[in-house]
Amino acid sequence: ALTRRVTCPDGNTATNAACCVLFPIVADIQANMFDGGACGDGAHAALRLSFHDAIGWSNSNPSFGNGADGSIFIFQNVELNFHANTGIDSAVSNETPFIQALNGSISTADFIQLAAAVSLTNCPGTVRPTFMLGRKDATFPAPDGTVPEPFHTVDTILARMGDAGFSPAEVVALLASHSIAGADNIDPNLVGLPFDSTPSTFDTQFFVETQLRGTTFPGTGGNQGEVEAPLHGEMRLQSDSELARDSRTACLWQANVNNQAHMAQTFQAAFAKMQILGQDPSQLIDCSEVMPIPQPFTGRAMLPAGLTHNDVEQACASTPFPTLPTAPGPVTSVAAIPQS
Ligand code: HEM
Ligand SMILES: [Ca+2]
Ligand SMILES: [Ca+2]
Numbered sequence: 001a002l003t004r005r006v007t008c009p010d011g012n013t014a015t016n017a018a019c020c021v022l023f024p025i026v027a028d029i030q031a032n033m034f035d036g037g038a039c040g041d042g043a044h045a046a047l048r049l050s051f052h053d054a055i056g057w058s059n060s061n062p063s064f065g066n067g068a069d070g071s072i073f074i075f076q077n078v079e080l081n082f083h084a085n086t087g088i089d090s091a092v093s094n095e096t097p098f099i100q101a102l103n104g105s106i107s108t109a110d111f112i113q114l115a116a117a118v119s120l121t122n123c124p125g126t127v128r129p130t131f132m133l134g135r136k137d138a139t140f141p142a143p144d145g146t147v148p149e150p151f152h153t154v155d156t157i158l159a160r161m162g163d164a165g166f167s168p169a170e171v172v173a174l175l176a177s178h179s180i181a182g183a184d185n186i187d188p189n190l191v192g193l194p195f196d197s198t199p200s201t202f203d204t205q206f207f208v209e210t211q212l213r214g215t216t217f218p219g220t221g222g223n224q225g226e227v228e229a230p231l232h233g234e235m236r237l238q239s240d241s242e243l244a245r246d247s248r249t250a251c252l253w254q255a256n257v258n259n260q261a262h263m264a265q266t267f268q269a270a271f272a273k274m275q276i277l278g279q280d281p282s283q284l285i286d287c288s289e290v291m292p293i294p295q296p297f298t299g300r301a302m303l304p305a306g307l308t309h310n311d312v313e314q315a316c317a318s319t320p321f322p323t324l325p326t327a328p329g330p331v332t333s334v335a336a337i338p339q340s
Contacts, residue, residue, distance in 0.1 A: 019133065019287035021105050022114065025098075026290055029118050033094060039200040039295075041192070041340045042094060043119035044181050049091035050116030050275065051177070052084070053109070056142025057164050057277040064163075065142030067278020068135060070108030073099060075141030084147035087185040109135035113275045117291060120271075123180045124297035125202030125260060127268040131291055132276055132284040150186070150225030150237040154246040157239060164277060166270065172252040173266035174274065175240065179206035182337045183235045186226050187219040192337035193235035197304060199337050204263050204301045207256040210236065210244045211321065212304075212311045230311065231304055232333035250315035257322050258301035306331035 005013040008020030030037050033046065053072040056065025056079075065071060072079045073092055080089050095115060099108050106114070110133055117129040146164075148157045161171045180202050182194040196206040214228030218235055221228075229236040244253045256263040276284060303309070303326040312321045 014287075014289055016285060016287065016289075018285050019290050022131075022133065022287055022290040025102075025106065025111070025114065026118055026292065028098065028101075029115050030122075030292070033098060033115065034119065034122055035340065037122050037292075039119070039123035039180055039202075041337055043122050044199070044337070045091035045094055046112075046115040046119045047177055047180065049088060049095070050113050051174075052079075052088055052147050053112050054274045054277045055148075055161075055164055056146040058146070059165055060163055063143065065146050065278070066138050066140065068109055068113055068275055069138035069278055070110075070112055070135070071138035071141050073108050073112060074138045078141040082144045082147065084144075084149050090184075106133065107135050107137045109137050109279075117275070120202070121292040121294045123200065123202040124295040125179075125264060125299070126294045127264040128288075128291055128294050129268060130272045130275075130286070130288040132272075132279075132281070133287040134284045135276070135279050136283075148239065150239045152239060154239075154242050154249065157243070158248065165273070168249050169252050169266070170270040170273070172243065172249055172256070173263075173270040175243065176202065176206065176256065176263050176267040177271075178237075178240060179203060183226075183237070184339075186223050186235060186237070187217075188223070190219045190336070192339055193218050193233070194334055194337055195235055195237065195240065197231060197234065197334045198299075201297065201299065202264065202267075203297070203299050204256050204258055204260055206240075207244075207253055207263070208258075208301050208303065208324065209234065210240050211254065211257070211313060211315065212307060213313050214241070230307065233336065234334045245313065245315040247315075247317070251318060254316040254319065254321060258324060260297070260299075302327040304332075305329045 006017045012023040054068035057067035058064030117131045120126045178195040184191040196209045198205045212230035227238045227241045243249045305327045
């Protein structure tokens with residue numbers, strides 16, 4: 001059947017007129033927050049911000065925040081003081097002029113999740129994200145303790161994420177985000193330390209590289225939440241290391257290795273769930289049609305140059321680690337993510 005499309009004031013067409021408001025906002029985000037559509041520092045920051053807002057939610061305790069409600073922006077004077085939100089202040093400042101310019105056209109909660117969804121479309125390897133419109137803004141801040149820390153145990157992380165509604169499989173799915181991510185605040189002397197060798201590509205290298213034996217720190221050792229990485233210049237979070245090796249999550253982790261479609265699809269589904277935590281789905285409008293088409297991707301997983309299968313710390317008991325080619329050439333170090 002043909003669906004009648006409406007023409008929006010800016011010339012875009014939509015099946016639902018309520019979505020028209022989003023086209024100029026998406027264009028503004030792409031041009032002015034993401035440097036014309038890059039999967040760089042700005043995109044990474046917007047993605048992390050969406051998680052730290054949404055995860056303020058508990059199925060067991062109604063005072064544990066209100067989910068994807070913009071509280072991290074609206075109550076930034078409270079939430080940015082929490083240790084787990086270290087570094088989130090820069091994501092909040094990136095978004096401040098955009099949120100101030102909204103003039104009520106969409107909620108702050110919607111903007112935070114919209115920017116994150118758009119960020120994903122700039123990173124080759126993603127499945128086109130969905131976007132639901134109509135979140136209600138926060139009336140109270142999330143308390144301290146909703147956001148997992150890299151020095152938390154797997155028990156603690158799975159319990160916290162489970163209380164927010166995520167299974168271990170969904171936790172692993174969501175952590176594909178760390179394929180397009182890095183740390184500015186773990187090593188006190190270094191910024192832009194990527195979690196995998198391809199921080200501008202949503203590929204499965206993150207799941208490969210976190211399974212390799214750690215041998216080096218990008219800077220000093222002894223930083224809370226950091227363990228040794230397999231490549232010079234790379235940051236490995238203790239939490240990612242332990243999730244890759246825990247019997248509850250190791251096979252889920254390994255299942256992403258060189259399985260781009262599985263990784264991208266499970267992430268897309270878990271991310272869609274995360275983006276509406278605490279909101280009433282019946283009150284939301286599906287505006288997925290405003291999402292840009294993601295950048296194309298045709299890569300495959302590789303062992304980094306100089307490393308072999310002997311460097312894999314096999315943790316999944318039931319299935320061997322996939323056989324991967326080794327990238328050609330000399331051993332290289334991973335470059336820091338340029339700061340915008
Ligand atoms: C479940 C446990 C998680 C833990 C313990 C964790 C921890 C961290 C830490 C410590 C950093 C580095 C922050 C810094 O030093 O600047 C980071 C970065 C990041 N995280 Fe997570 N994270 C988790 C889950 C997630 C999820 C679910 C998402 C998104 C769906 C996410 C997206 C990101 C992104 C995009 C960055 C990079 C930010 C940037 O480069 O500006 N993380 N995470
Ligand atoms: Ca929130
Ligand atoms: Ca990557």
